[in-house]
Every structure is written in C-alpha cells, then in structure tokens.
Amino acid sequence: MRTDDKVMKYIGRPRPKDMEDTLAFIEKMRKMVADNEGVTWAMTLKDDPKLMGHISFHRLIKEHDRAEVGYMMHPDFYGQGMMSEALRAVLHYGFNTMGLHSVEAIASPLNSASLKILERNGFVREAYFKENFFWEGQYLDSVVYSLLAPKK
Ligand SMILES: CC(C)(COP(=O)(O)OP(=O)(O)OC[C@H]1O[C@@H](n2cnc3c(N)ncnc32)[C@H](O)[C@@H]1OP(=O)(O)O)[C@@H](O)C(=O)NCCC(=O)NCCS
Structure with missing residues (x-):
C-alpha cells in the first residue's frame, strides 16, 4: 500500500524503498503499542487473513x-x-475502552474520499491550515476534523 501512487496521493510520508524499510515501519507500529503510545489495527476480511488496510490511533x-x-x-x-465500518469500530474502542474524550x-x-468518511461519521471540520505542511518541494494545506466522545 505504501508504495502505491493511488494510496499515497495525499499522504505526505516517505515511501518504503525496500523490505528493510517496510519491516522497520512494522516494527515502529509494534513499538508504539509496546510503549503505550498508540495502536494500529490490521484490517482483514472475516474469512481471509490477508491485509486489506490499517487504521490507527x-x-x-x-x-x-x-x-x-x-x-x-x-x-x-x-x-x-x-473503512467507514472500521472507523466506527475503532471509535467505539477509543471512546469506550481507551477512555478518549476526543x-x-x-x-x-x-x-x-477521506473527508466524506469523516463527515459521514460525525467529525466536524474545525480548522483549515494554509500551506502548513511542506512535502516534496511544496507547502500544502491541511484540514483538521474532530469528534467528541458521545455524552454519557
Ligand atoms: C480514504 C479511503 C480509506 C476511503 O476508502 P473508500 O473505500 O474509497 O471509502 P468509501 O467507499 O466509504 O468512499 C467514501 C466516499 O467518497 C467518495 N469518493 C471516493 N473517491 C472520491 C473522489 N476521488 N472524489 C470525490 N469523492 C470520492 C465515494 O464515492 C464515497 O462516497 P459515497 O458513499 O457517497 O459514494 C481510501 O481512499 C484510502 O485508503 N485512501 C488512501 C489513504 C488515505 O488517503 N488515507 C486517509 C488519509 S487522511
């Protein structure tokens, strides 16, 4: 996924050049969980263990x-x-198990496609930053969305 132009079109992150880079990226995700700094879930179909995507805090x-x-x-x-289905599951876990507030x-x-998914799942556009992200010789705009935990 991380070497696919379609997938990486709006992702300002370096692409892995070889298997070593890929394994280092996987190791980084594992370490994030071990250090309690974040969590990445692999997405699969129910009856097929092949990786189809990932979603993370x-x-x-x-x-x-x-x-x-x-x-x-x-x-x-x-x-x-x-991805909407995955996002709903992950938000449920974040708010109910991890105790996130936002x-x-x-x-x-x-x-x-990403903005639509966020809006469809209740995220609110809170900020638009002009040219705050430098990537491959250009200063790019970003939008920030957020979602608050449901009121108890
Ligand atoms: C973001 C991503 C997960 C969306 O997955 P997806 O399967 O296309 O999502 P959905 O099928 O739920 O589509 C979301 C909506 O966006 C629409 N959409 C998809 N591509 C679009 C495009 N290029 N322009 C306008 N609308 C688009 C879809 O039609 C759909 O709307 P609809 O349900 O009203 O028809 C997927 O595109 C992806 O992995 N992109 C690369 C990584 C990425 O950009 N991640 C997000 C970083 S913020």
Whole structure:
C-alpha cells in the first residue's frame, strides 16, 4: 500500500524503498503499542487473513484523552464502505475502552474520499491550515476534523 501512487496521493510520508524499510515501519507500529503510545489495527476480511488496510490511533495526547486517527486501504477494497465500518469500530474502542474524550483527523482538503468518511461519521471540520505542511518541494494545506466522545 505504501508504495502505491493511488494510496499515497495525499499522504505526505516517505515511501518504503525496500523490505528493510517496510519491516522497520512494522516494527515502529509494534513499538508504539509496546510503549503505550498508540495502536494500529490490521484490517482483514472475516474469512481471509490477508491485509486489506490499517487504521490507527497514532498520536495519543494522554493528558487530554485525545488521539489522532489515521487509515489507509488497498485500492482493491475501495468503494465498499469498509473503512467507514472500521472507523466506527475503532471509535467505539477509543471512546469506550481507551477512555478518549476526543479524536482528531488531519487530511488534505483534496482527499474527498477521506473527508466524506469523516463527515459521514460525525467529525466536524474545525480548522483549515494554509500551506502548513511542506512535502516534496511544496507547502500544502491541511484540514483538521474532530469528534467528541458521545455524552454519557
Ligand atoms: C480514504 C479511503 C480509506 C476511503 O476508502 P473508500 O473505500 O474509497 O471509502 P468509501 O467507499 O466509504 O468512499 C467514501 C466516499 O467518497 C467518495 N469518493 C471516493 N473517491 C472520491 C473522489 N476521488 N472524489 C470525490 N469523492 C470520492 C465515494 O464515492 C464515497 O462516497 P459515497 O458513499 O457517497 O459514494 C481510501 O481512499 C484510502 O485508503 N485512501 C488512501 C489513504 C488515505 O488517503 N488515507 C486517509 C488519509 S487522511
């Protein structure tokens, strides 16, 4: 996924060059869980263990019970509403098990599919940052969405 142009179109992160980079990335995700700094879930179909995508709380701000959610999926699975399903499950876990009070998501304003998923799941657009993200020689805009925990 992380070497696929379609997947990486709006992701300002370096792509793995080889298996070593890929294993280092997986190790980083494992360490994040071990250090209690975040959690990444692999997504699979119920009857097929092959990786189809991942979704994470990758930046925990513990003192504020806040986390940033991020996700990506292999294009073979686009257009079936599966990331929305995963997001709902992960939000439920974040609010009910991890005790989060709020979740944020940062996206490119051009990433229509991602913005639609966020809005459909109740996220509110709270900020638009102009040219705050430098990537491959350009300063890019970002939008910040957030969702508060349901009132008890
Ligand atoms: C973001 C992502 C998970 C969305 O997955 P998906 O399977 O396309 O999601 P959905 O099928 O639920 O589609 C979401 C909506 O966006 C729409 N959409 C998809 N691509 C679009 C595009 N290029 N322009 C406008 N709308 C688009 C879909 O039609 C759908 O709306 P609808 O249900 O009203 O028809 C997937 O595109 C992805 O992995 N992208 C690469 C990684 C990424 O950008 N992650 C997010 C970083 S913030």
